[in-house]
Amino acid sequence: MRLVNSVLVVGLLLCGPAQAASRKEPLPSPPGASACSGCHGAGRSIPQLPGKIPVEIATALQDFKTGKRPATVMDRIAKGFSDDEIAAIAAWYGRQRP
């Protein structure tokens, strides 16, 4: 424990709070979230997700899932996620900066 503690101190000193704070993903992304960026990203024809508020994302996914909102592909994708998984992904994207 002693060794670990001193290493931690060294680590903190070396990295500094600025670098630690700049870490973009403080927690592992919830299951499935990392696959969304295969489509939602630099390509302009598909809308961006980071920066959207969670309720927007969650509502959109629910509506794609039920068919309330028409889609070319999101209906087929949203059906692979439970309500809880959708909520977790929406919350996580809400924390990402665009």
Place this chain on the structure above:
Amino acid sequence: METDDPNRRRFLESALAGAAMSAFPLPALAQARGHGHVVVIGGGFGGASCARTLKRLEPRLAVTLVESNRIFTSCPFSNAVIAGLRDIADQHFGYRAVAKQGVALHWGTASAVDRQNHRVVLSDGSTLRYDRLVLAPGVDIRWDGLPGYSEEAALRMPHAWKAGEQTLLLRRQLAAMDDGGLVAIAAPANPYRCPPGPYERASLIAYYLKTHKPRSKLIVLDAKDAFSKQRLFEEAWKVLYPDLIEWVPLSQGGQVISVDPATMTLVTDFASHQVAVANVIPPQRAGAIASLAGVADRSGWCPIDPTTFESTLQKDIHVIGDAAIAGAMPKSAFAANAQAKVCAAAIVEMLAGRQPDDPRLINTCYSLVAPDYGISIAGVYHAAGGQLTDVTGAGGISPLDAPRSFREQEARYAEGWFKTITTEAFG
């Protein structure tokens, strides 16, 4: 020490990794905990995405990417190059952004893996030590898989299944062909890179023929009786290319059993086809380094754990992308990228001594049947029974009988996807 807050615990652990990685004299600890250096072999869609994600998730990790070529040539959208709809330069990607992210680039070809000593051996004799190794070598052609076919034969009968000179060769052959010529595509049995690829290619070549050489014909000789997005392709072919494309399935003698490049002949069980242009897509296996590293099984592909993508044959070696046996996931650039991100996250967790969560992955393959006519197949996957398995009720193909505007929209999304995925992998 307060470690209850997962946020904080994670930060502390990565600070630990950071210290271990620094020049500060703590090497014993670094080694004892197995922190440190991840080597990725292969800088394609899987490897480049994985190396970048590792650095993004854990900037203090040392990551080295080993790649043979300084310029990557993308297979996705290369069928449009063959049809004269796109420039090969639009398929080229460099590694500047990968390097800028802090990934060390090591140019060269990995020729062996010394598992005992955790070292990758390169063809120039140099070695790289790894704590964890990621293999993303894509596919190699099985040159012994089709009698008569060889590297030399491929100069007459291009496969164009690795993009670059082969892509341009097939394009030139089509451009040089007289109107009225017969073009053949020989499609392989499963599994192979990009299941819908041969049929997208047939479609775009048909588009070229219809536009430039309308008396010509295209025959697809298939070693299968069914293919990806078949009903969508056939529906579109009927409308766009009536009487131009003929598909011959396995059960009707479609399988090509030998080729003769000298006479431009493809031989099946039932017939010999002499053609003007032959695109032979031969059987494939995982890139050679996979079997050299001992991670390929007798099928030529690599069995993996579906949560971590670690080889089930060798410890500390992960396999992603086309080379892996990924259960229900097809061999696609989309899948390679999605697997890369899950694998990178799992490695970060494992190096920190934690168990990675069960992942959920997505795949979507867009195909162009014409420049403004796109179709897709999607799937969502989870780990079940030691395999990546379809999540029931999700995924599937674009609707049949959709209006043209829907197909136009998917063609635009296909372009958007290409831009996104290449930016994720190469910046």
